[in-house]
Amino acid sequence: MQYNYYFDICALCILMTLAITSLSRRWVPAYRQRAYTMLFTATFLATLAERIETFLQMFPSPSSVWYHPAEMLCGSVYFIAHMGTGFCYLLYIKAVLDIYIDFRKFSDFVGVLLAYIAGIILIIINIFVPIVFYYDENGLYNRGPLVFVFYLFALYYIGYGFYLLIRYKKLMRRRTRMVIISYVGFIGVGMIIQYFYPTVLIENLFTVISISLVYISLQNPTEMVDEHLNILNRKAFLEGLDLKTNRKSPHSTVFLTVDNISALSEEMGYTQTQDLLRRISKYLKSVGNRELRIETYTYRYSENVFAVSAHTDDREKTESLLQAIAARLQEPWVFSNMAIKVEGHCFLLRYPEHYSTSVELMGKVDFICDNVENEVDVIIDANKDIYKNHGGLLDYDLMVRKNLDEKKIVVKFQPVLSKVYKINYTADVVCYFYDECGNEIDPRGHIPDIRVTQALMDADEYAYRIACRSLNFWNAGDRNGKYRAVVGMSQGEISRHDFLKRIKKILREERAEASWITLKLTETTITTMNPVAERNLKMMAEMKSYIIVDKFGSGYGDLDRILSLPVIEVNIDHSILLQAQESEQMKRVAQGIVNLFHDISIFVGASKISTEEDKLMAEELGCDFLLGDYLGVPVADSSFVKRIDSYFGEG
Numbered sequence: 001m002q003y004n005y006y007f008d009i010c011a012l013c014i015l016m017t018l019a020i021t022s023l024s025r026r027w028v029p030a031y032r033q034r035a036y037t038m039l040f041t042a043t044f045l046a047t048l049a050e051r052i053e054t055f056l057q058m059f060p061s062p063s064s065v066w067y068h069p070a071e072m073l074c075g076s077v078y079f080i081a082h083m084g085t086g087f088c089y090l091l092y093i094k095a096v097l098d099i100y101i102d103f104r105k106f107s108d109f110v111g112v113l114l115a116y117i118a119g120i121i122l123i124i125i126n127i128f129v130p131i132v133f134y135y136d137e138n139g140l141y142n143r144g145p146l147v148f149v150f151y152l153f154a155l156y157y158i159g160y161g162f163y164l165l166i167r168y169k170k171l172m173r174r175r176t177r178m179v180i181i182s183y184v185g186f187i188g189v190g191m192i193i194q195y196f197y198p199t200v201l202i203e204n205l206f207t208v209i210s211i212s213l214v215y216i217s218l219q220n221p222t223e224m225v226d227e228h229l230n231i232l233n234r235k236a237f238l239e240g241l242d243l244k245t246n247r248k249s250p251h252s253t254v255f256l257t258v259d260n261i262s263a264l265s266e267e268m269g270y271t272q273t274q275d276l277l278r279r280i281s282k283y284l285k286s287v288g289n290r291e292l293r294i295e296t297y298t299y300r301y302s303e304n305v306f307a308v309s310a311h312t313d314d315r316e317k318t319e320s321l322l323q324a325i326a327a328r329l330q331e332p333w334v335f336s337n338m339a340i341k342v343e344g345h346c347f348l349l350r351y352p353e354h355y356s357t358s359v360e361l362m363g364k365v366d367f368i369c370d371n372v373e374n375e376v377d378v379i380i381d382a383n384k385d386i387y388k389n390h391g392g393l394l395d396y397d398l399m400v401r402k403n404l405d406e407k408k409i410v411v412k413f414q415p416v417l418s419k420v421y422k423i424n425y426t427a428d429v430v431c432y433f434y435d436e437c438g439n440e441i442d443p444r445g446h447i448p449d450i451r452v453t454q455a456l457m458d459a460d461e462y463a464y465r466i467a468c469r470s471l472n473f474w475n476a477g478d479r480n481g482k483y484r485a486v487v488g489m490s491q492g493e494i495s496r497h498d499f500l501k502r503i504k505k506i507l508r509e510e511r512a513e514a515s516w517i518t519l520k521l522t523e524t525t526i527t528t529m530n531p532v533a534e535r536n537l538k539m540m541a542e543m544k545s546y547i548i549v550d551k552f553g554s555g556y557g558d559l560d561r562i563l564s565l566p567v568i569e570v571n572i573d574h575s576i577l578l579q580a581q582e583s584e585q586m587k588r589v590a591q592g593i594v595n596l597f598h599d600i601s602i603f604v605g606a607s608k609i610s611t612e613e614d615k616l617m618a619e620e621l622g623c624d625f626l627l628g629d630y631l632g633v634p635v636a637d638s639s640f641v642k643r644i645d646s647y648f649g650e651g
Contacts, residue, residue, distance in 0.1 A: 007205040008051040014208045015044050018215055030224065030232055031297060031311075035088065035095040036214060042084035043211055047204040049078040053141075054201065060139035071135050076123045079132065083150055085207050086157035087116045089183060092214065093161045096176055097168050098243040100295065100311035111160075115153045122149060141198070151191065158184055171246055183210040226300040228274050228498070229281045234454075237299035237307050238405075241358045245351060252318040252350045254308040255365060256284070256325055257372055260343040261304040262495075262530055268340075270497055270532075276335050280342070283328065284308050291324050292317050302454050303496055305369060315350075322348045326378045345372045347380035354382055359401045366453040399441065401455040403433045404462065410440070411466040412634035415643065416486065416605075417626045419619075425644065426484040428520075428627055429467045430634045431459055453492070460493045461502065468512035470637045479513050486548060488520045495533040500540070514543035518568065522551045526565065527558045534565065541566030550607065553593065563600070569625065570597050574608035577617050587621075594621050 018040065053074035061067045090112065094101060101108045126132040131146045165172070165180045172180075190206035224236040244251045258264075258277070265273045281298055284306055288296030295311040308325070310318050326346045332339035347368060355361040368380060368387055381387075403409045413427035433441045467485040475481025493499065507514055519540065521529075526549055529537075537547060546568040553573040562570070572593060579586040594604045606618035609628025618626055635643065 007202045008047055011047045011205045011208040032095040035092040039088035039092055039211055042081045042088050043207050046078055046081035049074045057139050079123050083119045086154045090157050090161050093164050098240040115156055119153050171243055179213045182213055186210045229278050231281045232299045234301055245358055250313050252310050254322050254348050256306045256346050258304040258344045292320055345380050347382050349382055359398050362401050363398045399433055400459050404458055408434050413640040414634040415632040417631055419624045425482045428486045429463050431463050456490050457493045460489050463487055465506045468510035471516045472510055472512045484516055486518045486520050491525045494536050495530055499536045514545040518546050518548050520548040520550050537565055569603040569605050571605040571607045577614050581617050590621055
């Protein structure tokens, strides 16, 4: 019999190319990556087994003792692996939807694994009784009476996957849906062709083309993994969380906080602290499977918070997981011949018991982390009234998070005027959000200076990115471009250990220069910042990015700290302007503040100029820069440029 085996050779070449290409990509310790690896392995084994089987049939040696057993072995491996591709592809679809499978549950066993086990049993029986396929005395392949059963099993897996696509199509990206549809089409055509034309070995090639599309559709691993700890990052966690909550699937997550991370960094250094966190993350990755026989995935939720999701709905096992992590947290971590005590807390959040949306979960996690210093026990009870009824305390943060997730944030630019009220191409960046009624919310004045939540930090980073993007367009690639921006930063953002890395990544991706953007921090933030934040700001100065101290006079002023940092401007608080208008004595105090900073070559600005009286007083005091809605409200980026062009066009 003459087989057209060139399709199998092409398939093997494609598989080798994918394998080599995979070496250059970061391994993602994720449910989806594991399912894809299983799919790739099954396809490779099916293609290789069919190619060897074809070779044996084209060059028969019936007289050899090994010949017939070798044919039967290759044929058996082909059938098992080929049906395994359908089985593994179903696992991949479930992984895309973050649907975990527990084969110890009857429903999962029958719905997913039973058909594959039945197929394996048929192949084992076929070795002794040829009911699926057999070879004649010349080594030629022949179909048995039950070969159609394998096609029924394959159709079952294809149909099951297509059903999931239809049911959860709104939860999948369009690209992922197209890959699944393409798989159904390719495999269906391949099965039909090879069934009616057995010598055309094209089915494996179509399978390989399908998994190549899957490989292309996999997200960039660097976006999903924390490079320092080699675990999934916050983005991966939120993506899986949204999938589970949108499917209304009950699930549980254990959170672990490392409360003394700043102290450890000061004592051990940043690099060694990251190595310690890597050891902790390594333990968290294996604790579920090693101690409780449940599948878990570990995420770096934030700088000092880990999230461990449990792929089980067994409440007792998730509670045991919490207890195991808490017990290990109380023991010292041996590192570099030192026994290091990690101070931290653990808490368990369940859906839908503790939250109904991902935004609500993030708000609760931030609230608990803000209050961990009040907890004596290592395990925090999330059912306490203080955590269950925190209600409106995080309404603003929840709104910010929702806007971030839905990409509804509007970034506007407010002109900064110079002493002689001429536009100097500098804009103050302001993020606007939308509430549930669709009203635009001005965030200025809503955020306490000492408040640090993940949502607010993410908003700071988003504003910085949009500012870089706009400046790149306005300056038209000119590194010495005239347009500049001022971006406010929270204490939490500048205190990140990877703050500089994040900033450099944004600058690189948006093709912007650090010198184009000045960071604005409140006086309270400057005064209460930790050594990590101070180091980050000094290193930003080396990139020619400087600081504006905002609201000076409203908090606990620390001139020594201001002089030690790369401060280029100080904005006096609006309350000082108001008091200077009412009291001659306060006016002399304000004048002294302005003269003090001028004497040490630091510019002085006045913000929140809301009336003509504010403007006149700031002018009389000698402020170098003015900012306020009275002088110009924040506008969109295009309107900002048009305003400047109009100003100079009209003379």
